[in-house]
Amino acid sequence: MKIEATSFTKSIGKIKVLENINVSLESGNIYGVVGRNGSGKTMFLRMITGLILPTNGEVKVDGRVLGKDISFPDKLGILLEKPSFIGHLTGYENLKMLAKIRNVTKSEDIQYFMNIFDLDWKTKKKFNKYSLGMKQKLGIIQAIMENQQIIILDEPFNALDETSVGTLRKVLEKLRTEQKLIVMTSHNKEDIQLLCDHTITISEGKIIGVHKNLEQENDLMTAKDA
Numbered sequence: 001m002k003i004e005a006t007s008f009t010k011s012i013g014k015i016k017v018l019e020n021i022n023v024s025l026e027s028g029n030i031y032g033v034v035g036r037n038g039s040g041k042t043m044f045l046r047m048i049t050g051l052i053l054p055t056n057g058e059v060k061v062d063g064r065v066l067g068k069d070i071s072f073p074d075k076l077g078i079l080l081e082k083p084s085f086i087g088h089l090t091g092y093e094n095l096k097m098l099a100k101i102r103n104v105t106k107s108e109d110i111q112y113f114m115n116i117f118d119l120d121w122k123t124k125k126k127f128n129k130y131s132l133g134m135k136q137k138l139g140i141i142q143a144i145m146e147n148q149q150i151i152i153l154d155e156p157f158n159a160l161d162e163t164s165v166g167t168l169r170k171v172l173e174k175l176r177t178e179q180k181l182i183v184m185t186s187h188n189k190e191d192i193q194l195l196c197d198h199t200i201t202i203s204e205g206k207i208i209g210v211h212k213n214l215e216q217e218n219d220l221m222t223a224k225d226a
């Protein structure tokens with residue numbers, strides 16, 4: 001799959017929250033979006049998912065213009081800020097309910113993901129009693145459980161303990177080998193360097209740098225040499 005933004009500008013009132021964004025994102029890669037608070041990282045994710053429409057320019061997903069040809073990319077899994085779950089249901093019940101909408105995720109898949117993220121799927125604990133990290137992990141699982149081709153994660157490592165950070169890294173690395181297109185934001189440079197193939201740096205709504213992550217390149221070279 002390919003997502004292409006061309007001259008994308010979004011104004012809200014007098015502020016340009018994104019300005020003249022030109023970028024091309026392809027399957028089999030993990031893109032890390034970095035920048036200071038308020039620089040436009042979340043807006044960037046909203047742009048490529050069709051959640052904000054441009055004042056100028058466009059975004060195409062496999063050649064189809066968002067907001068014209070299609071409303072949202074199909075095959076999209078997404079974690080944006082606070083995922084909305086139902087407080088008086090358990091985590092497992094919430095995921096089962098979401099899974100029913102598309103009917104592609106089996107109960108065993110949900111159980112598998114809850115297990116690897118160390119969430120007890122049998123517990124009677126309701127979502128509103130979950131800790132911050134537990135809520136975050138449930139949000140991550142709903143974004144990846146349907147095996148979508150495009151996976152968008154806003155600050156996925158927030159609130160995760162060390163073990164869960166390791167688990168998430170492994171899960172995302174596996175998804176990359178399955179040719180998914182993954183875009184994530186992070187405040188933690190280490191997360192980006194360890195995981196992402198490309199770093200997109202945003203400042204004041206503009207892209208000020210797109211570079212290949214050398215560490216990933218080295219890994220690829222080592223793999224080729226081996």
Ligand SMILES: Nc1ncnc2c1ncn2[C@@H]1O[C@H](COP(=O)(O)OP(=O)(O)OP(=O)(O)O)[C@@H](O)[C@H]1O
Pocket residue numbers: 012015017035036037038039040041042043044
């Ligand atoms: N609904 C809105 N109306 C007007 N301006 C908005 C709105 N939502 C966000 N903004 C502005 O858009 C800019 C980019 O916000 P965005 O949420 O993308 O930042 P961010 O880089 O994700 O920040 P953080 O690291 O704090 O999450 C900010 O200046 C913010 O104030």
